[in-house]
Each structure stands twice: as C-alpha cells, then as structure tokens.
Amino acid sequence: MARRSDVVLEEILEAITLIDQALANHTQASFATAIFVQRGTERALEIISEAVRHLPDTLLDVRPEISWVDVRALGNRIRHEYWRVDSQLIWAIAMDDLPPLRTAVTDLLARLRS
Template sequence: MMAREFRHALGDMLDAIAGIERSVAGKTLADYQSDWLLKHAVQRAIEIISEASRALPDDVKELRPEIPWPQVRTIGNVLRHEYHGLSDRIIWGVVVDELPALKIAVAALNEKFKTH
C-alpha cells in the first residue's frame, strides 16, 4: 500500500473536523438552527469529510472498525441530494455524537501513516 496516496485525505478530514469544532464551540442546537452560515459551513465540512473518506483504502479503514465507514461515506451524498429531508437535529447529532470518535480514529491513522 502506498501511504502517500491517501494521507492527504486524512489531513483533509482532520482539518474539516477542527473547523467544525471551532465553529460550534459553545453553541447549542438552537444556535445552529438560527445561524444560516454556521449550518452551511458545518454541512460543507461534513461533505468534505465524507468525500475524503472515500480515498481511504479498505485495509486502512479496517484498522478502525469502531467507525461506521459506510455511513461516513454516504452522508455526503445525503447532504448533497436529500438536504431538505435532513433535520438540523440529525446534523447536530452527527457533530456532537459522531465526530469526536471519528476525530480520534482519523488522528490515530494520520499518526500511523505520516512520514517521519
């Protein structure tokens, strides 16, 4: 496996997660619902995470089986094509409940495959 071919995707995922974390720090679901720019920024960052996850080889994803990789992969499509059906509460739930574990997993993979 050629690590450099997917390392950029791990970095992109970490950057997007960090951007979401900074943007929602101290915010509530109500803040999110009432802030058009915040909503769209978070949704775009989730799309980036989703798209970047597609660049990760299966054997790399298998190193972190606690992550629901198929859902990570498909949420970008859902946001792009069925955005009207996704409630703010669902997206907020992803941010609050799913991203912390994803961040830990992606950071660990990034550490494992980075060049020294």
C-alpha cells in the same frame, strides 16, 4: 492517480477542526437558528465524506468501530436529500460522531507516519 492517504486524513482532521471552531460558541438551540453556520457545517461534512472515499478499505479496516460506509454516504444525503437534513441531525453528527471519528483518523494518521 491515487491520493496520498496521509494528505486525505489531514484534510478530514482540518474539516473536523473547522466544525469544532464554528460550533464552539453555539448551543443546539442557537445552531438551529444559525443557518449560515449550518450550511458551512454541512459543507465540511461533505468534504469529510468525500475524503473518506479516497482512503483504501484496508486502512479503514484498522478502525472498524467507525461506520465508514455511513461516513461515505453522508455526503450524498446532504447533497441529494437535502430536504431530509435538519439542524438536529447535523448537530448530533457534530457532537456525537465527530469526536470518535477524530480519534480514529488521528490514529490512522499516526500509523501511517510511523
């Protein structure tokens, strides 16, 4: 059974919010030593990655500035190539990639609700 896209988008926003809250009091240097926070952030990124897999391409095509293929692939990298995942990569994703992702997901959710 297909999942409702609005519910999936809300789950993505929730995971982004959790990451924002977890990193609010961290610098890149303090994050590098906060292993538990890193793992929690990785888990939230896995959830985002998996959730995007449940969204139809026709919906994602509305926001082509997001590399949805990369978002979908990130979870596999974290799970299956964990030795290649380090705090700098996770920090960069959280700081650089999540803000535009939040904007795109918020827009998609608004379009679905209108």
